[in-house]
Amino acid sequence: MPTPTKVAIIGAAGYSGGELISILLNHPHAEIVGLFGSGRSDKPTSIADLHPHLRSGIDLEVRPA
Numbered sequence: 001m002p003t004p005t006k007v008a009i010i011g012a013a014g015y016s017g018g019e020l021i022s023i024l025l026n027h028p029h030a031e032i033v034g035l036f037g038s039g040r041s042d043k044p045t046s047i048a049d050l051h052p053h054l055r056s057g058i059d060l061e062v063r064p065a
Contacts, residue, residue: 004031013037018051
């Protein structure tokens with residue numbers, strides 16, 4: 001079995017970023033290790049606060065880009 005490719009997503013706070021996260025969560029060879037974007041502040045924001053539908057799939061914070 002191949003080692004998963006580690007992925008960081010820039011723009012995770014937006015609509016496209018949320019869709020990309022959804023796709024990669026179901027990809028057998030991808031591991032999301034970082035989320036970056038322009039949230040509501042300069043502090044990290046929970047991905048579940050920005051994309052509630054991802055609440056059960058990932059527990060990472062979106063860090064300021």
